[in-house]
Amino acid sequence: MTSTKTRIAGFDFDNCLMNAAGVACMTIAELEAVKDSAAGTFVTKTATLDFRAGNPEPRYQDVPLGSINSMGLPNQGLDYYLDYLLELQEREPSRTFFLSLVGMSPEETHTILKKVEASDFQGITELNLSCPNVPGKPQIAYDFETTERILKEVFAYFTKPLGIKLPPYFDIVHFDQAAAVFNQFPLAFVNCVNSIGNGLYIEDESVVIRPKNGFGGIGGQYIKPTALANVHAFYQRLNPEIQIIGTGGVLTGRDAFEHILCGASMVQVGTTLHKEGVAAFERITAELKAIMEEKGYESLEDFRGKLQYIEE
Incomplete structure (x- = not known):
């Protein structure tokens, strides 16, 4: 029986x-829709x-091979999400969910994490290290x-499962340097990757988003090769107990398959979810299972990280 179950x-x-x-996570209604998908x-x-209200509109635009955005971290504030997750824990104790957070300064980051540490939250925390923090x-x-x-x-104080969301790296030496830092800590996972920063998309003679004169993060099919490279580079370099979440360019089951082949234990869907809605999860899962069945794989462990190279 083919299974897409995972453990992280x-x-x-x-x-x-x-x-x-x-994507699909700003409000409780959106989160409930993903939960029930x-x-x-x-x-x-x-x-x-x-x-935070975030940047002025328009700040997100679907484009033919993906998306461009400069959202400016719009969100309801920590208490909104933490209170919901605590309530959900009571309602569905058998399930586990992720809380993503970031401080607008290192001090605020610690304030937020200490609040989560002191709370009854039993899920997984993701610290977003791929947001611009200080001007310049x-x-x-x-x-x-x-x-x-x-x-x-x-x-020094956070004892709950914690992972980090990363921007894409583009140089082999940066993979080496980043891994040397991450391997010093008991991270649960790294999430590769956030959008590729400061792209520019033009229609006719104009940019398509308002903030930063049109400069924004690129997502979707454009970034899959970069995302796969980051997933595999860290899979090769990180301590085995630090798992990988693969994010970027997941449009089909084949894309999800490739993320897992490169070493991902979990796969996130962004631009496709925005374009297609939560039905995308069922479609991509079915496509992934079809590939696994065709290749004789019963579980993700059968092929995770087993990317083949062309020998000399």
């Missing part, structure tokens, strides 16, 4: 597919300490010194 951070999930943070679980919208500074995860310092401070 010590928790079992009936399906390896879930939403990507930022074929997805194995959901992740909340990346929460800041307080409500790169995304946190591109600054290895800052990343190491923040993680050292966080793990």
